[in-house]
Amino acid sequence: MGGASELPPGFHFFPSDEELVVHFLRRKASLLPCQPDIVPTLLLNRYDPWELNGKALQAGDQWYFFSHATQRRVTPNGYWSSICADETVRSGGCNVGLKKTLAFSIGEPSEAIETNWIMHEYHLLLDGRKESSSSTSTSSSRKSHKNKGHPNTESKDWVICRVFDSTRGSQVGFHEEGMELSCLDEVFLSLDDYDEVSLSNN
Amino acid sequence: MSISVNGQSCVPPGFRFHPTEEELLNYYLRKKVASQQIDLDVIRDVDLNKLEPWDIQEKCKIGSGPQNDWYFFSHKDKKYPTGTRTNRATAAGFWKATGRDKAIYNAVKRIGMRKTLVFYKGRAPHGQKSDWIMHEYRLEDASSAADPAAVTAAAAAAAAAASSDAAGQEDGWVVCRVFKKKHQHKESGGGGGGGGKHGGGGEHGHSGKAAAAAQQGLHYSSSDDALDQILQYMGRSCKQEHELLSPPQGAAGSGRAAASRYLRPIDTVLGGHGFMKLPPLESPSAAALTDTTPRSSAGGDAAHLRGGSGSGITDWAMMDRLVASHLNGQPDGGVAPADDHQLCFDDGAEDAADCGLAFYSAAASRLLGGGSGSGSDDDLWSFARSAAATSSSTERLSHVSL
Numbered sequence: 001m002g003g004a005s006e007l008p009p010g011f012h013f014f015p016s017d018e019e020l021v022v023h024f025l026r027r028k029a030s031l032l033p034c035q036p037d038i039v040p041t042l043l044l045n046r047y048d049p050w051e052l053n054g055k056a057l058q059a060g061d062q063w064y065f066f067s068h069a070t071q072r073r074v075t076p077n078g079y080w081s082s083i084c085a086d087e088t089v090r091s092g093g094c095n096v097g098l099k100k101t102l103a104f105s106i107g108e109p110s111e112a113i114e115t116n117w118i119m120h121e122y123h124l125l126l127d128g129r130k131e132s133s134s135s136t137s138t139s140s141s142r143k144s145h146k147n148k149g150h151p152n153t154e155s156k157d158w159v160i161c162r163v164f165d166s167t168r169g170s171q172v173g174f175h176e177e178g179m180e181l182s183c184l185d186e187v188f189l190s191l192d193d194y195d196e197v198s199l200s201n202n
Numbered sequence: 203m204s205i206s207v208n209g210q211s212c213v214p215p216g217f218r219f220h221p222t223e224e225e226l227l228n229y230y231l232r233k234k235v236a237s238q239q240i241d242l243d244v245i246r247d248v249d250l251n252k253l254e255p256w257d258i259q260e261k262c263k264i265g266s267g268p269q270n271d272w273y274f275f276s277h278k279d280k281k282y283p284t285g286t287r288t289n290r291a292t293a294a295g296f297w298k299a300t301g302r303d304k305a306i307y308n309a310v311k312r313i314g315m316r317k318t319l320v321f322y323k324g325r326a327p328h329g330q331k332s333d334w335i336m337h338e339y340r341l342e343d344a345s346s347a348a349d350p351a352a353v354t355a356a357a358a359a360a361a362a363a364a365s366s367d368a369a370g371q372e373d374g375w376v377v378c379r380v381f382k383k384k385h386q387h388k389e390s391g392g393g394g395g396g397g398g399k400h401g402g403g404g405e406h407g408h409s410g411k412a413a414a415a416a417q418q419g420l421h422y423s424s425s426d427d428a429l430d431q432i433l434q435y436m437g438r439s440c441k442q443e444h445e446l447l448s449p450p451q452g453a454a455g456s457g458r459a460a461a462s463r464y465l466r467p468i469d470t471v472l473g474g475h476g477f478m479k480l481p482p483l484e485s486p487s488a489a490a491l492t493d494t495t496p497r498s499s500a501g502g503d504a505a506h507l508r509g510g511s512g513s514g515i516t517d518w519a520m521m522d523r524l525v526a527s528h529l530n531g532q533p534d535g536g537v538a539p540a541d542d543h544q545l546c547f548d549d550g551a552e553d554a555a556d557c558g559l560a561f562y563s564a565a566a567s568r569l570l571g572g573g574s575g576s577g578s579d580d581d582l583w584s585f586a587r588s589a590a591a592t593s594s595s596t597e598r599l600s601h602v603s604l
Contacts, residue, residue: 008241009229010221011213016268023215036214181335181383185318188301192320192331 013038013059017089020064020122021097025160028066029124039160041066048075049104049117049163062164069123069159078106080119089122098123120162212242213265219244220271223306226339227314231377234275235341245377248274254294255321255334258380271381276338278374295323297336306339314341333383340376 015024027034028041039057042065047055049063056063073080080102089097104117181189213219221230233240244264253261262272278288290297297319304316319336322329 007213007217008244009225010219010244011217012220013216014218014220015216019216181318185301189320189331192298192300 013057013064015064017097017099017122018091020160020162021089021124022091025066025097025122025124025158028160029158039064039066043068046070046073046075046080048077049115049119049165051075052163056161056163061168062162064160064162066158066160069121069157073102075104078104078112078115079109080104088125095125097125116165116167118164118166122160122162124158217265218269219264219273221273223316223339224308224313226273226377226379227306227341228308231275231314231339231341231375234375234377245273245275248276248378250276250290250297250378251279251292254292255332255336255380262380271379273377273379276376276378278376290319291325295321295329295332296326297321298326298329312342314339335381335383337379338376339378 024034024039040055042055046067052058052063052065056065082100083103084101087099087101088095089099091097100121100123102119102121103114104119105112105114107113230240230245234245246262248258248261258272258274259269262274263269264273298321299317299319301318304318305312306314306316317338317340319338321332321334321336323332324330
């Protein structure tokens with residue numbers, strides 16, 4: 001995990017939406033170095049999600065990478081399509097980003113099969129306002145122009161993405177492990193109440 | 203006390219301290235027990251009796267990011283000089299164990315045990331239950347391998363392997379993870395879009411994961427060991443039922459009536475997935491008994507185990523047993539007395555018990571699993587295989603498949 005290798009066991013890359021936008025995407029867009037500089041940039045064609053291994057930053061069962069925003073999210077074997085409404089990402093009371101959720105489908109749109117691969121794609125919002133394009137489903141980026149050294153005009157073209165297989169949640173290991181009570185624990189918890197009722201009745 | 207250098211957190215953005223159970227046990231707790239230095243003082247020592255759960259967050263903060271769980275070392279303080287029970291009372295309340303301890307395995311062997319505790323405000327027995335949960339991890343102790351209830355069919359082999367190198371009671375140090383129980387709110391799937399909609403401050407870090415969890419059904423995400431626990435309860439409850447319901451005739455009826463008062467909370471807990479909608483379960487035929495020669499008491503009980511099946515109350519009987527066992531449950535992992543009524547693990551009744559347990563394991567996994575986790579399927583199959591090895595009624599177990 002790049003520059004974080006000196007951390008002791010137990011630390012894992014597990015960024016919040018806000019951190020992704022503020023610490024990573026905003027700095028990337030401003031041409032500032034990200035610290036730690038661990039999220040790679042995958043500029044050219046988009047990869048199939050199972051191809052990300054070794055190219056994107058892997059954290060648990062999730063992959064992170066920077067890319068340019070595009071309307072055509074097509075890969076060699078399929079495409080990403082939006083599956084629900086965009087969410088805003090807030091920081092310090094301001095809307096700082098936009099989070100799109102997309103699902104991966106294999107094949108041509110006419111006869112595509114939706115998979116369990118999910119992508120969260122984060123966009124910057126400028127000046128705490130929503131981009132005008134985000135309220136409609138039209139493009140949030142029109143052209144893939146090159147950097148001109150002016151961060152403010154460039155920012156909206158970068159996105160940071162998190163890709164994961166939604167069926168593999170229980171194998172992640174460090175996300176939910178021990179953080180949810182099992183169904184049986186809940187039963188016992190509930191029964192504990194009745195222990196007390198019966199005790200006080202006796 | 204966060205880990206920091208010159209007042210600045212040295213946890214880079216995006217990183218969280220969220221160790222796996224194996225990291226907690228094999229790295230942190232082992233080093234603690236061996237009095238070795240741990241890089242960056244991430245997990246600090248805490249006197250559990252002097253720290254209220256709501257003060258833990260401040261005391262055990264790591265880095266500057268949002269945190270949903272907190273970690274500390276604690277030295278177990280004996281309640282009574284001669285006993286083995288631990289004093290977990292604070293000024294405002296007490297920690298009470300719930301359920302049974304869970305064995306923690308790495309890829310190779312058992313490495314420790316996890317106890318789940320709930321914080322109650324006030325004083326026992328009138329405490330008020332809170333949402334604060336603690337998982338207390340201890341390294342493997344040898345005595346637990348001798349606990350008959352721990353030796354279920356599924357765990358027997360692994361436990362035996364683990365006990366050979368178990369290091370005994372490890373010094374009294376435990377490592378704890380404290381978190382606040384989330385109220386079960388079903389997030390509608392939507393493919394992962396629901397993820398960021400958690401209310402509340404500290405939770406937005408989980409969005410990606412929560413979305414995934416929402417898709418696969420949060421309820422069952424950790425049901426892998428549930429079957430094992432149910433089986434352990436079965437082992438205990440057979441005996442207890444025998445004590446509880448002395449007259450065999452009509453006992454099932456009265457037991458049911460008594461237990462049905464308690465069934466509602468279970469139904470509530472299981473939410474929309476209640477067992478009431480279970481498809482009727484096939485029953486193992488009583489003929490299984492004829493090729494074994496169980497002792498009379500065991501045979502009587504084994505028959506009683508299945509007695510209900512003819513009248514279609516099999517799953518009720520199973521629930522009775524679960525409830526009855528809990529209502530009579532010894533607190534905090536008590537030792538099961540080795541009396542003659544311990545039919546489930548009697549040699550003479552082994553076949554019958556295996557058959558019965560396999561049957562109930564099927565019921566249990568239906569009850570808990572619904573159409574869910576592959577984990578429980580695996581458990582079930584490994585159990586079924588081991589049962590089949592000792593039982594001649596292989597074909598009878600075939601219906602266990604889901």
